[in-house]
Amino acid sequence: MEETKDLIPLQPPEIAILKRCRSAFCQVLQEEFGCTAQIHNVEDDSLSPFLTSKASIVSEIKYSKQVARQLKVSVWKGDLTNHKVDAVVNPANEHLNHGGGLALALSLAGGYMIQQMSNEIIKHKGKLLTGEAVLTPAGDLPCKMIIHAVGPCVSRSPSKTELDSASQLLNNTIWNILMKVDYERLESVAIPAISSGLFNFPLPKCADVIVKALKLYSEKRNPGARNLEVRLVNIDDPSVQHMERACLQFLGPSDTKPKQNQGNSSAQSSIASLNLGNVTLHLKKGAIENERTDVIVNTIGADLDLSSGQVSAAILNKAGRRIQEEIRSLKFGYISEGDIIPTTGHNLDCKEVYHTVCGSNRATGKMVQQILYSVVTNCLEIASSKSHSSMSFPALGTGNLGLDKDEVSHIMTNAVVEFSKNYKGSKMLIYFVIFPKDTQTLKAFEKKITSTKGRLQNTSSTNSKSSGFQDSQDVTTEPNIELFASSKTAIREAKRWCYEMLHLSSSSQCKTIYNNHVVHLSQEDHKKLMTLQRSFGVIITEFIKEGKGGVIINGDPHGILCAALEVEAMLCKAQEDFARDEERYMWADLEQMFPADEIEKMSNRLYKKTAIDLNMKDSEVKQRVKTFEKFGLTIEKMEKIENYALNQLFKLNSKRIKPHHKPLYQRVKAQFCDLICRVGFQREYAPPKEQACGAGIYFTTEADEAFTLWEDNGEEYIYFIEAQVLTGKQTSGSTDLIVPPLIGTDPLVRYNSVMNKKGIHVIFNGQHAYPERIITCTEKKSFI
Structure with missing residues (x-):
């Protein structure tokens, strides 16, 4: 069915609401109506990490020190639920009941199997002792495993004796984590400020104990041990600052200047850039294997040998041999030009690598051009479908295939421009990364991007529609919401909802949201409701009466509408979690009634x-x-x-x-x-x-x-x-x-x-x- 769209102009009161609740607003439109919303010319001023989408949280390195030949310690501000390491540490309680704080966040992000496996451990082992650490698979988290570590819990105002005793237990906890890491032969682990949150351990002392334990570990560690990076990762500024302070105090100054990671590649090194609405294209010098984006694009031959070709060999060298094993396990049979084989990033600083087959000796001339164009387009489409927000391309085809550099720059740039015309997701950053010594290729791309930028600017200034880049209604600089959906009915329902959620008469001091999924809100959700009350100056009351449930919000109109959007987003998540549970129950029933081969057919x-x-x-x-x-x-x-x-x-x-x-x-x-x-x-x-x-x-x-x-x-x-x-x-x-x-x-x-x-x-x-x-x-x- 052909996609339909509509435009809603925004007035100052509505802009003020969307500045604070943009993410929740877009989430509800997508969940309830299958409608994508683009909010134009409105700044995002969301209040806190849990009110924003995960895609907006970018890991940032604050400190890095090679404390021993095989051990590096670094401090990061970031979200452990999407931090890419071999293992993340979960600050668990003795019953492995992940009901609050970071433990709940990791459990939710990793999927139901995290709590399920934890329950199995408790069933067979009994409750854990303070200082103990156990392993479970990572589920849907972007790491190999979770280390559940039980740190000490202290009273709100601990005495010196209590704190000294707890400090020794916290030291034991860190050592047990490191022992698990060594035993499993892991190469990286992310550790938060264990015990400092719900367990009341004073944050400054917590940082000191953890860093001192790492220093002693580095001194006692076997000189022949494998390389290991210990990352101290926290999402809140106080924890990050105290970890950095402790590292400076006990380990010495940082080896390198802090820089962002696991998000956007540095745009500061951009030689030329092209703004294409929600897509921005940057040209930069660098080594593709060192890029820090969600996706890195590689080019390989039909034999899938990563050691052949400069780009793929560099990626293989940094990623490690497992990436070669993975790519061979994923692709069987005949390999054709234009194929794209996604793998995980392994030791690269990315979530995925897209291995592309851009041509062979059989493909020449116009056929190669078409293959290259489709490869770039398809890589962008795949990344978009997986909600990736950044990706890096090398100059495809200029190596072993020997394609003309000007021709490649034209094809790749045009593919990005055409992709941007129909792209309706959140901001995406695309990097063309050229090897620094390849000056001719760099000049060819710079020339093409600069000329394209001038052409688009001229087209925009004359308000011409001949390029097909934007509809006339899209070029407005006024604040507006652009809605996209697969049917007119969805658009109309979404517009009605937008009006209802962004307007409230000045005399109204109450709004009621009816949704029976309020009974499925978690303990963490109820804490968020309390936070919403403080943030927006409202009173939120849950109710269940005569089979109907929901939420009543009292306050001033602006606070009511902001809180209502956040509550709607929470209820959408609750009803999606409920639906997933029902799907699991449904399949569990079927598995008891049908043979395995029949179940597999049903699942398709x-x-x-x-x-x-x-x-x-x-x-x-x-x-x-x-x-x-x-x-x-x-x-x-x-x-x-x-x-x-x-x-x-x-x-x-x-x-x-x-x-x-x-x-x-x-x-x-x-x-x-x-x-x-x-x-x-x-x-x-x-x-x-x-x-x-x-x-x-x-x-x-x-x-x-x-x-x-x-x-x-x-x-x-x-x-x-x-x-x-x-x-x-x-x-x-x-x-x-x-x-x-x-x-x-x-x-x-x-x-x-x-x-x-x-x-x-x-x-x-x-x-x-x-x-x-x-x-x-x-x-x-x-x-x-």
């Missing part, structure tokens, strides 16, 4: 929605159109839902429970349509106005009955899910039910569902219904 069949032509001569479609018209509704769109895994579970249940004789309906909010397609019906998604038949999942026999059962939520469209429902043996419902009532005296024999005389049917298990269609409607206006 994700859910999909297919638009149904409303003009077709299908009798069922015509019947639905007429039925809805009778109720004063116009069907704007109808989509067929296909979810193979959900359908298999439904079929299994239908062997023992009889389905209702006709499809039933549920009215839902726009944000829950896709979630129902993914994980089926849940109590959280569509609570009715009144739960007269119990706390279950409600359906109606006719669409018009939904108007009295569910409240009008003020959306642009009305959304119905048509479903097959296993009602089975039914009885009358009542408000106190949380499961169907007993049929007789046997506590294991219950009714399958409940109902009332108004055509309402209630089930208590989401797997007893299968969503078949999404019907999007508008209400016909009546004129008197």
Whole structure:
């Protein structure tokens, strides 16, 4: 389907809100409406790290010292959840219950297996002693493993005796971490300020103990040991400053001047640059293997031998032999020109390496040009799809292939310019990195970038659209929001939501957000709610009443709207985490019922929605159109839902429970349509106005009955899910039910569902219904 877009101009009050809550605003639009938002000409002034996206947190090195021949110690300001090292240290408690602080952040970023593996350790080993360290896999974190270390916990105002005792325990903790690192033959480890946060250990003393332990370790370490870098990584300035101070005091001055890492390559060394909206192209001198960007692009031959060619050999030398092993394990069979093989960065300072096959002896002339252009374009597209924000290219094809330097500069620059025209993500930095001694290639690229910059400036100044670079509405310098979505319905819903979330009358001192996922907020989320109260000067109250939950925010209009955006973003995350849990439960059920090969086939069949032509001569479609018209509704769109895994579970249940004789309906909010397609019906998604038949999942026999059962939520469209429902043996419902009532005296024999005389049917298990269609409607206006 062709993408649609719209532009929303911004006024000063709205700009003030988006300056503080830009990330949350964009996150909710994406999660609830599948809508991408670009906010133009508005500065980002977010309040704190947890209110901003992870992509904006760039690791920065503050101190680096080679304290022994094989040991380097460095101090970093950065986020441990995306810091690239062999192992990160988690400041855990004795029960490995990662319920707060950095431990929770690492557990959430690494996925459910982190807590699962930790639980297994406690189950077999019992609680850990202070000073102990254990290992688990890293899950989704960009490292090989996590070292869970239990530091000492002290009282809020510890005595000297208590602090001296705790200092020895903290020293033991650091030594146990280092012993694990040596035993596992790791080459880098990131250690935070253990015990200084929730465990109350004074930060200055904490830094002193950790650095002194590292100094003693360097003196006692075997001279023949492998190279190791110990990184002291913290996200807050006080911890970073005290670690740097302690290193200067006990280890001496830094060997190198601090510089940024693991984010953007240094733009200060840029020879020429080209601003292309959300894409900026820089030309710089340097060695490609030393780049510090999310992605480094490499060029290889069809034999996949990284030792052949100057660029790939340099990358192999720094990355290590494992990168060669990985690339051979990923690619089998015939290698063709234009192939791109992504691998991890290994010892390079990047997240991924894209190995590109730009040509061979068989490819010549125009064919090589086309291959090179498509390689650059495809690398950019892949990086964009993975939300990478920076990447570095060498001068592709100028080495072994011997392509003309002017020609390569034209092809690569033009590919970036064309890519930027349709790019709608967050800021992306692209670097063309030329080897310093290759002056001819450097001049060719500088000439091309400079001429392109002049051409685009001229085009912009004459307001010409001939280049196709921007639509006339895009060149405005006024603050605005540009929305992109796959349908007009999504755009309209997103615009309505934007207006609702950015406007509140000056007399209003309260805003209510209804979302039953409030019950799934974590302990850390509740701490964030308290922080939001202080940051925006509001009072936030959670409520659960008569089957409905949500949040009430009281305060001044500006503070209310800022807090509301952040709360909406938290609830979006909660409902996504809930959906992922439901998916895991769903697959766990299937794994018990089907053989492994059948499960593998199912996992390759994700859910999909297919638009149904409303003009077709299908009798069922015509019947639905007429039925809805009778109720004063116009069907704007109808989509067929296909979810193979959900359908298999439904079929299994239908062997023992009889389905209702006709499809039933549920009215839902726009944000829950896709979630129902993914994980089926849940109590959280569509609570009715009144739960007269119990706390279950409600359906109606006719669409018009939904108007009295569910409240009008003020959306642009009305959304119905048509479903097959296993009602089975039914009885009358009542408000106190949380499961169907007993049929007789046997506590294991219950009714399958409940109902009332108004055509309402209630089930208590989401797997007893299968969503078949999404019907999007508008209400016909009546004129008197």
